[in-house]
Amino acid sequence: MILTFQSLCIGSFGLIGLFLLYAIAKGSPSLRSFIITRVLLTVPMVWILVTVVFLFMRVLPGDPIKSRMKPGTDPTKIARIREQLGLDDPIYVQYVNYLTGMVRGDLGVSIVGEERPVAEQIAERLPATIELVIPSALLMLIFGISSGAYAANKHKKPPDVVIRLGAVFIYSIPIFWMGLMLQLVFSRRLGWLPVAGRISPDIPLDRHTNILLIDSVFTDQGVQAVLVFLLVFVGLPLSRIWGGVVRRYLPDHPSSEWLEVWAGRIHMVVILALVFLISLTLRPNWTALENVLKHLVLPMVTLSLALVGVFVRLTRANMIETLQEDYIIAARARGVPERTVVYVHALRNTFIPILTLIGLQVAILFAGAVLTETTFSWPGMGLMLRDGIALRDYPRVQGGVAAFAVLIAITTMLMDILYAFIDPRIRY
Amino acid sequence: MTAEHSEPTSVAHRSTRLGAQGEPLMRIRDLHVEYATRRGPLSAVDNLSLDIYRGEILGLVGESGCGKSTLGKALMRMIQPPGQITRGQLIFDGVDLMTLPETEMRKVRGARISMIFQDPMTSLNPVQRIDEHIIEAIRVHQPEISRREARRRAVELIERLGIGAKRLEDYPHQLSGGMRQRVMIGLALALKADIIIADEATTSLDVIVEAKFLDLLRELRDELNLTIILITHNIGIVAELADRVVVMYAGRVAEVADVDTLFHYPKHPYTQGLLKSVPNIDLDGDELYRMPGSPPNLIDPPGGCRFHPRCPQAKPICAQREPALAAVSPAEGEPTPHSEHLVHCWLYQEHE
Amino acid sequence: MTQQSDVQPDPPAQSQWQTDLQNAGLWRKFLQMSRWHGVNWWLMVISAIGVLVFVIIALFPSWFAPYGHNEEAGPSRMAPGQKPDNYLLIVRQDSPYTDFPSLDEGVESPSQAAKVGVRNEVASRIISEQRKKYDMLGPRPVRVFDRTVEQFLQGILDGDYAAVLLNEKYQEALADFPELKSVGYVGRVYKHGFLLGTNVLGFDVFSRLIYGTRNTLLIGMSSAIFAALFGIPIGLLSGFWGGWPDRLLTLTMDSLYSFPGLILAIAIAAVLEPGIGNIILAIAVIYIPTYFRIVRGQTLAIKQELYVEAARALGAGRVATLALYIFPNVLASVVVIFSVNVADAILTGAGLSFIGLGLPVTTPEWGADLAKGQESIQSAWWLVTFPGIAIALLTLAFSLLGESVSEILNPRLNRQ
């Protein structure tokens, strides 16, 4: 089996690495040094976060074991657990053990139920969280940016006021409550969608990646998946080089002019055709796919609604400022059509500062995921945290939070670098 | 008296342009522009009529807030809310621009009438490369031109303006202020517009760059027979470059004349005050003249002639009725003006 | 040489509304502002009133709540507006029983149990309550669901039952049985239903919400206040002194800031005992970076500005410069984020309660009530719906306040 969650992770990190190398190679010296600093800075940021988590969990008044054990628990058991966790060691020893453990990927072992390593549990839960967070982020971006831009374009007119109020309104609704209400209406009353979970238990599906959408589309080997992945993420971007190649190496001639425009397009069409051909060889598990999608709808909508309000406001405020810029007025004075002015010139400039904010928002999306997963019994890392708290399984909570810290630090780092890469003004 | 001092008389050689003017390129008739404010409508341009001729450089001067920029924008119908052109005609090349639908008007903007803005630092899209700017400007109006052809034109254009073609690949922030302002001209010229409106285009440039920029404008005018409307509050620039000058006061035209006549024989008391208050290097130590009062609030302007509260020669009629913008003939011993000399003042008009 | 005229380049224009405001009285000022800012002004006024209402409710809950917050006001899980059934005790005309307790005496032995007929579970609950109340052994409920009211009443005449608890609604049936009489109501008599229903324990949901206002508001406001109390001075000092402490603090705060508050709060709350104070502590900690960042940024900006330089030049000490020049300027922006921050803190607090780091059942708090309601969402939708609406309204009031104030204060969005 080629396609596993592990290979997916390796693939994505490979792509990210390629992107970073490309940016470092292609970018200006200042961009280069920014990227390197930013990547290096991620280490202390993660370190600070996990240290803070450690401090909070150990140094704050309150005993992680005693406060979480049911009264009347056998004191010898408590002693055994304390021993096992090294809680009686001096604090700095604990800290060093904790850090070295983290570096080795060892997050401790659950003290409740099956005593499994926390890292193993996370690896099992992570795909579910990813499957929830990424579609939600996309949905949120599409809705948030388009309606924010629209509102800005209608600044101080009724649509603007309506969208703005709607955004504040949605922002004010507790996300888990929103989930419960949607569940109440669409699952329990109307019966259109399943109440909870990722897939109905009676549907057979091989879980090689445990990202069920992928699993139900690529049911066998996964060679196709790798090919499609490569074609889309490596093949498609390559279509951009043709213009430059033609311009540089072919003589000035009407046909080379034609080539300059069309080579890239043909390249894209060929790639898409290849993807299509490959997709013909797939044997997707349609029942599973439908079932998975149905399960995904409500959690995804809930999670994206939670943050869409913030995004509408960000986009709107940025866009209003941009629309007042001189270059926008200048573009209008050049006869550029209004639609192009607003949705190309202004939106592009608006989007760049928003990009860094996306980093922060994706972080908040993870927090939202904890609540959404709890509402919909979605077996991801959020539910793991919740269970850890309910079962008073303190290593699980600590490990889960630390894992979130790493995930978030990496996401924000990528966003910052992407921002620097895209915005030509940035000079570090 | 230093020898370097150049009096604003170097205009003589330009006068030939003003000889046979023929049909105006643009005729502005009864133009009104209002801004809606919380305290009522503000009439920034009031009942303004003006002719603009092909190939001339028309200086538009006046204190801040007298409606120069508003007029410039109105010529392209670029007034944004809360502003509005409430009335008037803009007859350009035989067509009244005010009657055109917005889609047609868009084809005029940039292609026939272009504008250069005050601040070259902020008037270029920071995430668009220079060539993309020019190519876009060309292809918006002539989509049949291929990108490659448009780029070739951009190269030509930019080299004509004295910038290396390599800079086309740059982003705006990589260029100096002077270069950016030249790019702005390039954008205005990309489609060989008939009229170029330059609104305070040199205010943000330093003196040396400014001088180069003005030379360039003049050259381009001579070469391409451009019509340039030079909006500025810097009278020195007007004296150096313009063929004809329009003096505005509180949304109205106070005086129009060719540059020689205006600077040597100003008729309107406002123009006279304005010229007297120009600091001159040879004034050795004399106190600079300061015009009394300040421009009126345009929401509730004074009746009659709007200048009368500040006018040293005001008569009773001035507060009651607005004078016409009428031609004056030169006084005894004054040379004939090269073009019509119009003044908006009761001092030169009969009334009963 | 270019000559300059005396005409100045456009001076920074004073906004219209500032000019308007200069000679106006307080009330006229208010009206004028409303005209200039339009919708935003009204939003601000409305949301400020909303916040005020919540504060009043939080301060004086007993003025508004019909029942206590831990008072069993009626039967469990009554739907909103649903009036609980009242029951009459029906006996034979000639029977010695005068009320429910006397029934017990008439029953010879516990084995002779089934003496009271019931129509539904509520009645059976009344019976068991009454038995508890009077410490009786005798009457036991009979669960017979396939009989009509008439059959039950007939059952008394036939000697099957000593008495029957008759739902008020079927009172007319008595008319056909002249041999029977009603000796009055049993249990509590309800005149009307509960506005928002009752919860599993029979607490009035509306009263719970009223009493919960205080805790919810307390969590939101005091965590924001504590965060501000720590964040502002640290930000001020860090921005003012600069150097490596500033860099270290900034890196730390930025790391914390990029981390979602809720997850951090989970970590903190997980080791603390559940309780209002600790929830506030957990939330306060995670909002410190918010204030730190804003204040530090502003301090840096203001430090550059001339008047601070001037104050320094005039010999003002460092502390004086901070307190007199920088702090007041920073305060304006803090006020705006405070309001939004309270809204955020309320949501985070509710989230914590929802995950189960909340409060004991006896403490009325919206998030905790909601979390408890989730257990019976299938049968009692109102237990989840109303606390959620309350949280949303309170959050809405604060975020609308912040939103409209910032819209009014932000000159960049108001430029015309």
Ligand SMILES: Nc1ncnc2c1ncn2[C@@H]1O[C@H](COP(=O)(O)OP(=O)(O)O)[C@@H](O)[C@H]1O
């Ligand atoms: N967007 C606007 N809203 C309201 N009033 C405006 C606006 N723009 C300009 N004005 C007013 O119109 C008048 C003319 O302004 P402007 O054309 O910019 O003058 P100038 O360019 O000569 O300095 C001024 O009194 C100014 O206050």
Ligand SMILES: [Mg+2]
């Ligand atoms: Mg102006």
